[in-house]
Amino acid sequence: MEAELAELKQQIAVLTKELSRVSDEAEVRKTHFKYGYYLDKCLYNEVVDMYADHPDAYVEFLGGRYRGKEGIKRLYQGRFQQGFVAGRNGPVRGFLLDHLMLQDIIDVDRTGTHAWCRMRALMQAGTHKSIAETHPRGAVQWWEGGLYENEYLKEDGAWKLFRYRYFPFWHADFATxxxxxxxxxxxxxxxxxxxxxFGPDELVDQKMLWPDTRVVPFHYPHPVTGERASEDDLRAPPYGQEAGTGDPLCP
Structure with missing residues (x-):
């Protein structure tokens, strides 16, 4: 009887741990999706509030790293808010910026307080012809495809954005x-x-734009072999050339 009871307790402990892991993965996914919905409508104050207060928090975007809450504010409430919506928090009529978040891979560490996520973004963006003469972007419409390799922290019981690395790989005008x-x-x-x-706190070697097709290193190992992909295999050399002729990977 005592042996059976001990076994049941062990099973409950295992199931409890697994339930916590699955729950944390779901919460991280929801956190990122909520971020995307706020970003769609230029609700940059809400976006900033989703970031951890940890001093090592940052955003990497187009070759720049914005450090800490002040740097993060400078990107969202400075560069984006001032440039896209004239400083207001929220959308302006005729400006489109939809982010579709897809293909998420989420991993949570054993402590249940630190997580990683790789996810795609597909963006539809531009201005309606009615605001072409009043919006600073003028008459513009484009597609954008990007990739996130992010980290999240659980602070005070809530999952928050921690280290956000967004690689906007390719852009395409509708016409061409x-x-x-x-x-x-x-x-x-x-x-x-x-x-x-509105600049970053530091410049980083994160310059990857189409037609560059290098791979952003995966935060996870191969699910079957447990191995990491070779750095040479993640490069993108010219067709028919050796891997070493391609640019090195971004750090």
Whole structure:
């Protein structure tokens, strides 16, 4: 009887741990999806509030790293909020910025307080013709495909955004498609804060835009072999050339 009771207790402990893991994965997924819905409608104050207060929190975006809550505010409430919606918190008529979040792979550590996520984003963006003369972006419409390799922290019982790395891999104008996308479609930052009031705290080697097709390293090992993909296999050399002729991976 005592042996059976001990076995039941062990089974309950295993099931409880598994339930916590599955629940945490679901909460991390919901956290990221909620972030996407706020971002769609330029609710940048809400986005900033989703970030952890941890001093090592940051966002990496287009070759720049925005550190801590102040740097994160500078990106969302400075660069994006001022440039897209004239400083208001929320949408403006005629400006489209829809983020579809897809194909998520989420892993939570054994403590249940730290998680990683790899996820795709497919964006439809642009301006309606009625605001082409009043919006700073003018008459524009584009597709964008990107990839997140993120980290999350549980603070005070809530999952929060921690280290957000977004790689907007490709852009395509509606008229010409991705075949004709110009190089350096979005210019990389060359100045940091405070020289650039909305600039990053530091410049990072994260310059990956179409037609560059390097792979962002996976946060997880192969599910069957347990091995990590070779760095050479993640490069993107010219067709028919050796891997070493391709650019090195982003750190």
């Amino acid at each position: 498609g991705w075949q004709q996308t110009r190089e350096n479609y979005i210019p990389w930052p060359t100045k940091t804060y405070p020289e650039d009031p």
